[in-house]
Amino acid sequence: MHALLGANGAGKSTLVKVLTGVIRADGGRLVLNGEDVRISSPSQAARVGLAPVFQDPALVPDLTVAQNLRLTGAPLEGVRSRLREMDVEVDFSEQAGDVPLPVLRMLDLARALARDPQLLLLDEITAALPSDLAERVFAVMRKWRERGRSVLFITHRLAEVIAVCDRATVLRDGSDVGTLVPQHGGERRIVEYMLGAEVATAAAKASELDEARVRLPGDGNAAGAAAEPTLEVEGVRAGTVESVSFSLRPGEVLGLAALEGQGQDDLFATLAGERRPEGGDVLVGGRPLRARHPYDAIRAGVVLVPADRLLALLPQRSVRENIAAPRYNSPLRWGPINLSFERRRVKEAIDALQIDTRAYRQVRRLSGGNQQKVTIARWLASGFRTLLCFDPTRGIDVGTKQQIYSLLRRLADGGAAILFFSSELTEFPLVCDRVVTLYGGRITGELPAAAADEASLLRAMHGLAEEVA
Amino acid sequence: MTTAAATADRRRPGIHAARLGRRHGWTLGTYVLLLGLVLYWRTVPPVWGSFDVQSLAIDALPFAFAAMAQAVVIISGGIDLSVGSLMSLVNVISAKYMATMSFRDALLFAGALALGAALAGASTGSLITISRVPDIVVTLAMLFVWAGLALQIQPIPGGGAPLKYVQLATGQWFSPWIPSGLVILLCAFVLIWLPLRRARSGLALYSIGSNRNAAYLSGVSVTRTRIFAYSLGGFFAGLAGLALTATSGIGDPLSGQYYTLNSVAAVVLGGVALVGGKGGLIGPIAAAFVLTVVKTILILKGVDQNWAQVIQGTLIIVVVMIGGLAIRERRRT
Numbered sequence: 009m010h011a012l013l014g015a016n017g018a019g020k021s022t023l024v025k026v027l028t029g030v031i032r033a034d035g036g037r038l039v040l041n042g043e044d045v046r047i048s049s050p051s052q053a054a055r056v057g058l059a060p061v062f063q064d065p066a067l068v069p070d071l072t073v074a075q076n077l078r079l080t081g082a083p084l085e086g087v088r089s090r091l092r093e094m095d096v097e098v099d100f101s102e103q104a105g106d107v108p109l110p111v112l113r114m115l116d117l118a119r120a121l122a123r124d125p126q127l128l129l130l131d132e133i134t135a136a137l138p139s140d141l142a143e144r145v146f147a148v149m150r151k152w153r154e155r156g157r158s159v160l161f162i163t164h165r166l167a168e169v170i171a172v173c174d175r176a177t178v179l180r181d182g183s184d185v186g187t188l189v190p191q192h193g194g195e196r197r198i199v200e201y202m203l204g205a206e207v208a209t210a211a212a213k214a215s216e217l218d219e220a221r222v223r224l225p226g227d228g229n230a231a232g233a234a235a236e237p238t239l240e241v242e243g244v245r246a247g248t249v250e251s252v253s254f255s256l257r258p259g260e261v262l263g264l265a266a267l268e269g270q271g272q273d274d275l276f277a278t279l280a281g282e283r284r285p286e287g288g289d290v291l292v293g294g295r296p297l298r299a300r301h302p303y304d305a306i307r308a309g310v311v312l313v314p315a316d317r318l319l320a321l322l323p324q325r326s327v328r329e330n331i332a333a334p335r336y337n338s339p340l341r342w343g344p345i346n347l348s349f350e351r352r353r354v355k356e357a358i359d360a361l362q363i364d365t366r367a368y369r370q371v372r373r374l375s376g377g378n379q380q381k382v383t384i385a386r387w388l389a390s391g392f393r394t395l396l397c398f399d400p401t402r403g404i405d406v407g408t409k410q411q412i413y414s415l416l417r418r419l420a421d422g423g424a425a426i427l428f429f430s431s432e433l434t435e436f437p438l439v440c441d442r443v444v445t446l447y448g449g450r451i452t453g454e455l456p457a458a459a460a461d462e463a464s465l466l467r468a469m470h471g472l473a474e475e476v477a
Numbered sequence: 478m479t480t481a482a483a484t485a486d487r488r489r490p491g492i493h494a495a496r497l498g499r500r501h502g503w504t505l506g507t508y509v510l511l512l513g514l515v516l517y518w519r520t521v522p523p524v525w526g527s528f529d530v531q532s533l534a535i536d537a538l539p540f541a542f543a544a545m546a547q548a549v550v551i552i553s554g555g556i557d558l559s560v561g562s563l564m565s566l567v568n569v570i571s572a573k574y575m576a577t578m579s580f581r582d583a584l585l586f587a588g589a590l591a592l593g594a595a596l597a598g599a600s601t602g603s604l605i606t607i608s609r610v611p612d613i614v615v616t617l618a619m620l621f622v623w624a625g626l627a628l629q630i631q632p633i634p635g636g637g638a639p640l641k642y643v644q645l646a647t648g649q650w651f652s653p654w655i656p657s658g659l660v661i662l663l664c665a666f667v668l669i670w671l672p673l674r675r676a677r678s679g680l681a682l683y684s685i686g687s688n689r690n691a692a693y694l695s696g697v698s699v700t701r702t703r704i705f706a707y708s709l710g711g712f713f714a715g716l717a718g719l720a721l722t723a724t725s726g727i728g729d730p731l732s733g734q735y736y737t738l739n740s741v742a743a744v745v746l747g748g749v750a751l752v753g754g755k756g757g758l759i760g761p762i763a764a765a766f767v768l769t770v771v772k773t774i775l776i777l778k779g780v781d782q783n784w785a786q787v788i789q790g791t792l793i794i795v796v797v798m799i800g801g802l803a804i805r806e807r808r809r810t
Contacts, residue, residue: 030694051696066694070687070754071680079680080695103500 009153011169011176011190012162013198019182020162021063024131028053028060041126054080057126061133065112069105076104077119086122087115094118094144110137117145127158132403134163138267146172166190166198236294238425239279239310239394244288247274250449251288256394256425261416263440263457264429265465271449272429276398279427280312281305292394306334309393315402317379320386323372327363328354330371330382334390357385361415377408384415395419395426401435413439433462445469503748503800504760510796511763514770521777527653529773534656535647535724537769539564540736541662542717544747544761545670546710547740553706554686554753555612559601559619560714561737565627565730567594567718572636572728580641587642591715597623598711602704620737627730636728646723658724662762665716670758673709682706686753742793743768748800 012020025031027038029047038045040056047053053060067076077084077100084100091098096114104112113133120128130149134142149159149172161173169176170190177187178201186201237255244252248271256262266272277283279290281299290297292308299305302312311334314320321330331354361381364374371382380400387395397416401409416439420426428439436443436457443460445453445468453468498505519525543560550557567590575583605615648657673679681702684692693699721732740761747764749756771792775785 049696049698050694051698054696060694062694064690066691068684068687068691068695068754071683075680075683076695079677079684079692079697081677 009149009159009161009172009174011173012160013166013169013176013178013201019179021131022182023179024060024062024129024160024162027129028058054123054125058129059120059123059125059127060129061113061116061120061131063131065104065109065116067104067107067112067115070103072101072103073098073107073115074100080119082119082122087118090118090121091115094148096141096144110141113137114141114144117148121148121152125157127160128152129160129162131162134168142168169198237291238293239427240289240291240294241279242289242291244275244278244290245286246278246283247271247286248449249274249278252446252449252451253288254444254451256427258393258423258425259420260442261420261426261428261440263436263443263460264427264446265433265436265443265460265469266429266446267469270446270469272398272446275446276312276396276427276429279305279310279396281310306392309391310396311387311392311394312396313380313383313387313398313400315399317376317383318372320383321371321379324370326369327358327371327374327382331357331385331389334386353389354385357389360388361385362411377404377412380404380408380412384412388419393425395424397426397428399429399431401430401432409435433465436460436465502803504757504763506800507747507760507763507767511767511770514767514774518770518774518777521774527649530654531647531649531656533766533769533773534658536773537766538646538658538662538724539717539720540739540743540769541762541765542665542713542720543733543736543740544743544765545665545758546713546717548744548747548749548756548758548761549682549713550612550706550710551741551744551749551751552686552753552756553682553703554689555605555703555706556616556741556751557598557601557707557710557714558613558616558737559623560710560717560740561733561735562620562622562624562627563594563597563711563714564718564721564733564736566597566623566630566733567591567715568721568732569627569631569636569728569730571719571722572638573631574636575639575642575722576637578639580639583639583642587719590719591712594715594718595708595712598714599704599708601711602707605707606700606703624730624734627733631728631730634727634729634732637726638722643723643726646720658720661720665713666758666762674757678702678705682709683754686755688754739768746793746796 012023022031026033027047029049029052032048038047040058045056047056047058050060067073068079071079074084077087088100091114094114094117096111096118098107098111098115107115114137117130117133128149130145133145137145146168149161152159153174161169163169173190175187176190176198178185178198180201188197188201190198237257239256241255242253250271252271252275254262264272264275274283278285281297281302281304284300290299292310297305297308297310299308299310305311312320322333325333328351332350361384363381363385364378371379374382384395384400395416400416401412404412413435416426416428420441428436430436437460440457440460443455443457443465444451445455445465447469455464455468518529522529543564546560547557571587571590575586578586601616601619604610604619605612608615644657646658646661649655650657650660673682681692681697682705684695684697685699685702685706689699692702717736718733722728725732743764744756744761745751745764746767747756747760747762749761768789771789772785775788780788
């Protein structure tokens with residue numbers, strides 16, 4: 009069981025695509041069981057015993073699950089029994105587009121397994137899975153190893169690598185920088201390999217952040233408590249949100265921790281104005297906000313940074329236009345654009361976020377981390393008071409994550425109020441002042457950042473609030 | 478398939494019915510609309526009988542084939558603006574040479590022409606996939622190519638076809654209530670489309686329209702499937718052109734013009750998503766009949782031709798809007 013690691017844009021997914029024939033190799037050779045092979049298409053990869061599970065689900069949304077399986081020539085019965093082994097229930101006559109994402113991932117896995125491949129390639133399969141399903145994936149991987157087959161596993165979660173993998177290869181900037189045994193040396197050495205030359209600066213940033221941490225809970229909260237709350241949420245109901253109340257003060261980063269599907273999606277959609285609440289009030293600066301459209305929320309200074317960067321960006325336009333886009337909202341700006349003013353604002357935002365602008369002309373060519381920075385920079389350039397960050401570091405490498413943490417802290421110190429949801433629990437104590445947990449559509453607990461270690465967060469996230477308190 | 482059915486059966490039957498309704502609701506709606514229109518149509522002329530049904534079938538036959546041609550391409554995620562002019566081309570070639578042929582030769586010639594049209598479609602598809610120019614541009618260019626060739630072959634209407642060939646589409650089957658054109662349409666549908674829908678190539682057609690990347694990752698050859706979609710579309714367009722020859726008994730280089738955009742209208746009305754991946758062929762076929770019945774009713778009512786067009790356009794917008802609202806309403810619940 010071999011892990012493939014690396015920062016964003018290091019070439020992990022590209023390597024998988026080359027191995028499975030999605031992209032043709034520019035050079036080099038591929039040796040499979042001692043034989044040279046050339047793989048030119050996904051179907052040929054399947055014939056030589058390579059079965060990939062890609063980062064994005066490879067099921068056609070308008071076909072039923074059964075039709076999808078027939079399309080790939082996967083044996084229906086085989087897939088069904090694999091799913092039963094993993095204890096996942098799937099209705100095969102359902103259209104793939106109606107199946108929830110985690111189940112689709114399991115289906116992808118079962119389909120790959122049913123071909124009985126020599127080598128299973130899993131590209132970030134656990135990123136979209138709740139922890140119980142991820143455990144089942146690991147169980148399958150272990151079983152696969154016992155049968156003498158191989159697994160190539162790509163992930164950003166280093167703990168998973170240490171727990172399940174025998175060896176790990178680290179990629180950086182498109183070439184491999186080393187292979188190591190993850191059990192020896194652990195997380196620290198992997199990170200060193202991944203960061204390479206940047207390691208010194210990144211580590212420095214991390215310690216700087218730690219210092220900030222020690223300092224913050226005192227003066228940060230004192231300043232926050234004095235001020236009027238920027239955002240107040242009172243008994244909001246919307247979809248899976250049953251009843252949520254909290255308040256957010258300027259200069260504060262409030263963490264929101266939750267397991268998959270506890271209402272965080274609907275809560276963020278409501279606050280950002282994408283969805284109307286069925287009950288309760290959202291107060292912004294003491295005044296009720298009745299947003300019928302994200303436009304209303306943005307005007308009130310409540311802006312969203314979504315997990316999926318491409319939802320928020322205009323992928324084919326330049327960095328400048330993307331950052332300036334929210335500024336076109338005001339009808340007063342419908343006239344000619346004041347380019348020099350705009351350039352200045354955009355440049356300030358780019359500098360503040362240290363965006364790598366080598367691919368300035370088209371945002372889609374930026375790496376994921378830089379794209380995420382652009383989504384934040386947009387709001388920086390157009391002004392806001394409350395920032396809603398929904399899993400802003402999903403699929404982003406360690407170095408950029410650090411930059412985003414310290415940026416959020418700086419913004420908060422500058423008086424912004426930030427609501428921060430993340431699927432990685434270790435982030436909360438780094439960024440937040442307080443953390444609230446959401447379970448079954450209700451707030452089940454509140455912890456000061458200092459006490460928000462993984463264990464107590466997890467307990468509160470499972471609705472065991474009493475024990476935490 | 479049997480295993481999939483077994484899973485579904487274990488669940489409550491209500492869910493199954495609801496899902497059927499969700500998936501085929503639009504097609505059913507088109508047929509209900511057609512039925513309603515036909516019932517109304519019966520009351521319009523003083524005498525309504527098998528003759529009216531026959532003339533509807535004759536009017537609608539080329540249109541229905543054109544709608545099938547367009548539907549296949551749109552399901553695969555493309556669009557074919559050359560359907561109408563390819564029809565004209567097949568129409569003039571067949572009328573020019575068939576006039577003097579025996580029935581048997583005419584049939585063989587028709588078969589060859591349909592295959593030729595499939596080849597023409599395949600060449601359009603190849604051009605699109607090789608040049609990577611958008612579908613709409615290439616097929617627009619092909620529209621001019623086929624239309625020019627048709628005019629070159631027969632600048633003015635003329636030619637003809639053997640009587641027995643004409644009767645293939647304008648005759649009747651057992652009873653005067655069953656027009657043979659309808660039977661031919663049904664045969665083409667049952668013999669070509671139904672087996673295809675079950676086959677891997679049919680699934681591939683839907684998959685590249687639904688999500689090209691997922692289809693590619695599933696091992697579908699996107700290039701080959703796109704070419705296949707256009708050649709199948711060409712084949713149906715060829716049948717539509719041959720149907721034009723049979724129903725009109727003449728070759729007219731401008732006869733297909735009407736069908737290019739009308740086929741798109743029928744496809745939309747028939748519940749095929751313009752972005753591809755959704756829908757089938759029965760919906761567009763019904764829609765072709767709906768639009769023909771509407772036209773017939775308006776003519777019978779003596780409505781001015783220009784107003785008739787306005788009414789047809791409005792009908793399409795209203796129906797598609799109601800359909801869209803119904804889908805949104807369902808999502809909300």
